[in-house]
Amino acid sequence: MNRLNQFFNSSIGKKLVMAITGIFLILFLVFHLINNLMLFGGPEFFNENVARLDSIKPLIRVMEIILALIFIYHTYTGLKLWWENKKANPEKYAVNANKENSTIYSRTMTITGSLIFIFLVIHLYTIWVKYNFGMEGSEDYFEVIKIHFANPIWAAFYFIIMIFIGFHINHAFQSSFQSLGWSHKKYTPIVKKIGTVIAIILAVGFASIPVYFFYISFGGQG
Amino acid sequence: MSEKNINLTLNIWRQESPEAKGYFEKFEKEISPDASILEVLDEINNRLEFEGKEPIAFESDCREGICGACGLVINGQPHGPLPKTATCQLHMRNFKDGDTLYIEPFRATAFKILKDLIVDRSGFDKIQVAGGFVSFNTGSAPDGNVILISKEMADQALDAAECIGCGACVAACKNSSAMLFVGAKVSQFALLPQGQPERYERVQAMVKVMDENLFGSCTNTYACEAECPKGISVLNIARMNRDYFMAKLKTGTNE
Incomplete structure (x- = not known):
């Protein structure tokens, strides 16, 4: 155990933790997006699918616990890195030339990550708790989303956070490959492009839901 | 030699000792565009010494970009704005007349500032x-x-x-x-x-x-x-x- 502990507390071990947990979180987002896009299939289609997931509840619960642990470990290690790195570099230069040598996505990982964490707590509290414990016998899961995003504040909040999720993943995807030790003159530029495409698909995909429901709340045709 | 001299405003980090509080000292300097940044510092130091003041402490050795002694941060960028160039190879022709430069030591907890622009590496x-x-x-x-x-x-x-x-x-x-x-x-x-x-x-x-x-x-x-x-x-x-x-x-x- 001592050996393992030493590894995970080393600077490179922490990179590995961020990379592996991060890849699992991206995978989760892909599945989450597929489920979300079913909302576009209309109330019946969506409610049926939620009910289908409900029928394998024990499996879902186990997955939720694993996901929560992964997410917490990712957040914990990220914040620990941020704190340690702040101590390693406490004084800033008189002229800020960061934009000359790095991307805004890479420099704002802690900020976007923290915003995503805050969002997730609110998101779980509003949607997840409602779905799991607050349906009061109703099975119209579609209606919950519809009412939620009729509120412009919720719609705007979700929309903005989805942009930040895109920022976060744009850096994260290629960064995880680098951390895992795979960097290649020819392939790494392609990996970077794939990461950007995934980031855009996830951000646009998720953001389309609040936009769509906010639009139909004005009587627009769904 | 190339064009006529240029006038620069240089803000250079001064710090007496590792524990002392540092500050930027401002120098107005007319300089040849062919001078490297280290030669600018040399000229300022000549004047400071002539005036009986403490010269600016900085490291340099080979002055041809292969020894790695001359690390300075110029306008927020280590070794200045030119890519793949060491500080000693950065010439003033890369700056315009009237430019303001901030010259600082490398900053990191691991690199303690010993004096002025010298850090402990x-x-x-x-x-x-x-x-x-x-x-x-x-x-x-x-x-x-x-x-x-x-x-x-x-x-x-x-x-x-x-x-x-x-x-x-x-x-x-x-x-x-x-x-x-x-x-x-x-x-x-x-x-x-x-x-x-x-x-x-x-x-x-x-x-x-x-x-x-x-x-x-x-x-x-x-x-x-x-x-x-x-x-x-x-x-x-x-x-x-x-x-x-x-x-x-x-x-x-x-x-």
């Missing part, structure tokens, strides 16, 4: 001592081509060995991480046959000392690669990561 030495070598007796010169190395491997190893250990990677990094330096030092041996016997012990020992010496962790912003005067690639960091995992999986002896 002994953290790098400690990392090197931990494993940046091969420990065989060299004996007499071996025959050529006894150990075969492919051209590609030799090229990559030499690219990594180009690192002059100046510390610009640490200075550029928002986390003050030394991973580009350590990655290069690990790679130059990991790529060659002579480095294999100690390959996995080396990477563990060097990373351990790196972590102990208050360098931060890498978050892959790649600012180090962008600012490196020798253009060392972050490929070397990936190689170090890989070797470190392999080392932890393979070896059982090193703790």
Whole structure:
């Protein structure tokens, strides 16, 4: 155990933790997006699918616990890195030339990550708790989303956070490959492009839901 | 000699001792566009000495971009705005008449400021001592081509060995991480046959000392690669990561 502990507390071990947990979180987002896009299939289609997931509840619960642990470990290690790195570099230069040598996505990982964490707590509290414990016998899961995003504040909040999720993943995807030790003159530029495409698909995909429901709340045709 | 002299405003970091509070001292200077930044400092120091004041302390040695002694941060960029250029090779022709320059030391917890623009980079030495070598007796010169190395491997190893250990990677990094330096030092041996016997012990020992010496962790912003005067690639960091995992999986002896 001592050996393992030493590894995970080393600077490179922490990179590995961020990379592996991060890849699992991206995978989760892909599945989450597929489920979300079913909302576009209309109330019946969506409610049926939620009910289908409900029928394998024990499996879902186990997955939720694993996901929560992964997410917490990712957040914990990220914040620990941020704190340690702040101590390693406490004084800033008189002229800020960061934009000359790095991307805004890479420099704002802690900020976007923290915003995503805050969002997730609110998101779980509003949607997840409602779905799991607050349906009061109703099975119209579609209606919950519809009412939620009729509120412009919720719609705007979700929309903005989805942009930040895109920022976060744009850096994260290629960064995880680098951390895992795979960097290649020819392939790494392609990996970077794939990461950007995934980031855009996830951000646009998720953001389309609040936009769509906010639009139909004005009587627009769904 | 080229065009006429230019006028610059230079804000230069002054700090009496590691514990003293530092500040920027302002100098207005007319300078030849052919002067390097170190020659500008030399001229200012001549004047300061003539006036009986304390000259600006800064490091330099070869002044041809190969020793790594002259690390300065100019307008927020280690070694200034030109890519793949050491401070000593940065000439004033790259600036315009009336420009304002901020000249600072490298800033990192691991690089303590000793005086003015001089920082203590002994953290790098400690990392090197931990494993940046091969420990065989060299004996007499071996025959050529006894150990075969492919051209590609030799090229990559030499690219990594180009690192002059100046510390610009640490200075550029928002986390003050030394991973580009350590990655290069690990790679130059990991790529060659002579480095294999100690390959996995080396990477563990060097990373351990790196972590102990208050360098931060890498978050892959790649600012180090962008600012490196020798253009060392972050490929070397990936190689170090890989070797470190392999080392932890393979070896059982090193703790």
